[in-house]
Amino acid sequence: MTKPVFDRADHTRRMEWFNDARFGMFIHWGLYAIPARGEWYRSHAEMKREEYDKYIHEFNPTNYDPKVWARAAKEAGMKYAVLTTKHHDGFCLFDTAFTDFKATNSPAKRDLIKEYVDAFRAEGLKVGFYYSSIDWHHPHYQVYGDQAHPQRNDEAYKDYKFDFNIYLEYMHGQVKELMTNYGKIDILWFDYSYDNLQGEAWNATELVKMIRTHQPDIIINDRLEGTGNSSLKTEAPNYFTGDFVSPEQLIPPEGMFDKVGNRIPWEACLTMNQNWGYVARHGNYKSPRMLVRKMIECVSKGGNILLNVGPDSKGRIPTQSMQIMKEIGEWMNLHSESIYGCGYAGLPKPDFGRVTRKGNKLYFHIIEPTIGPAPLLGVPLSTVEKVRSLADGTELYIIDDFRTQHYKDVTFVWAPDANDDTQTAYVIEVTLKEDNAADSAKVEGGSNVTGGIA
Ligand code: GLC
Secondary structure (H helix, E strand, C coil): CCCCCCCHHHHHHHHHHHHHHCEEEEECCCHHHCCCECCCHHHHCCCCHHHHHHHHHHCCCCCCCHHHHHHHHHHHCCCEEEEEEECCCCCECCCCCCCCCEHHHCCCCCCHHHHHHHHHHHCCCEEEEEEECCCCCCCCCCCCCCCCCCCCCCHHHCCCCCCHHHHHHHHHHHHHHHHHCCCCCCEEEEECCECCECHHHHCHHHHHHHHHHHCCCCEEECCCCCCCCCHHHCCCCCCCCCCEECCECCCCECECECCCCCECCEEEEECCCCCCCCECCCCCCCCHHHHHHHHHHHHHCCCEEEEEECCCCCCCCCHHHHHHHHHHHHHHHHHHHHCCCCEECCCCCCCCEEEEEECCEEEEEECCCCCCCEEEECCCHHHEEEEEECCCCCECEEECCCCCCCCCCEEEEECHHHCCCCCCCEEEEEEECHHHCCCCCCCCCCCCCCCCCC
16 A cells, blocks of 8 residues: 655645634633633543543533634634644543543533534634544553553553553544534644654554545644654655644744745644633733734744633633633724735844735734834835825825935835834735735745845
């Protein structure tokens, strides 16, 4: 049997919408919302299975209305979502033939994933599934000495006999259910690989072959292959490598590149507070202003942002998160053109903020007001057709006088309303003359040079 190979052209094709979308919603939801100490609670507490599994009898999300989640995502300007169908604790929000540890056997008594899929699709959002390759519930998953299993230090498991192949059949079987029972799925987000469990240890080639047979357009993240060591960065990516890299709680310094300096797709997943799963009385929320700026940062480096919410055990997204999304949405209502379909601009990073690009449009985001006219580094005046305020279309002033004449590769723009540092980000939209329309915003083939407009 010949080994399937990674098809670059198909990769570019399936990534198109994802590279344009830029902003998505991550949702961590499961039994762990009841103890409300994060999704790793059972592992951190080294809690026994019986003790944790009892939460299934009280999982009754009477406020679960995924239409509310989907509307919140849409109003925030998010274009897609990824929900935990099963997290490391093994509890499944979907109806599966392979275990009893699932929502249909809780007081919820139904397949919660189906409702999610329907609600998000109805709002026109792309639908993604998170699936934990790790499983602390399955009797044939590794236990003693494992990096994270709740019973990793439990001597009683020292000589515990298990057959990992049985677990693999389970995992492949469940992924097949997810790929065949819910119509078209846009993203499959595995979590995660480590130590002895990476790549082919999951029978990754077989698994990805099966996934792509049922879902030819699906986008898969990189965590089946390893941890940040994606072979997408190499000349010969593995067949089962992910379609994008998934840095966690980190925005890569300059974006992500393959070995020869071409940009590769990535998505930074970030929490709004400091946890993925619901945590009661959680403070430390990032401000909407900071999160919008982080989104701009991701896009300016050619990446996406997947922003997390952790609904409570009744199914409600915390009020703080709803408020944050509402405020992000207010900025997006006026400025989303500088986000969707945009990417790295091929220009030096300006002192005052960040720049994104789509074709012959450059979007300069002013985060630190400049007092005088804003210098658009790398943009000679001769290349500029017009300059406007993105929010309201107002014509801005190009300053070309005794002060600016010695800066050959810089256009100076005076935007009176930008001089207000209480705002999230003021956006100057620059339209370049047509012959400067080369689209460096596209992720693949985009260059790493911080040159300027020639
Ligand atoms: C991690 C954690 C997990 C979370 C995920 C999100 O690897 O194990 O709890 O779901 O990251 O990226």
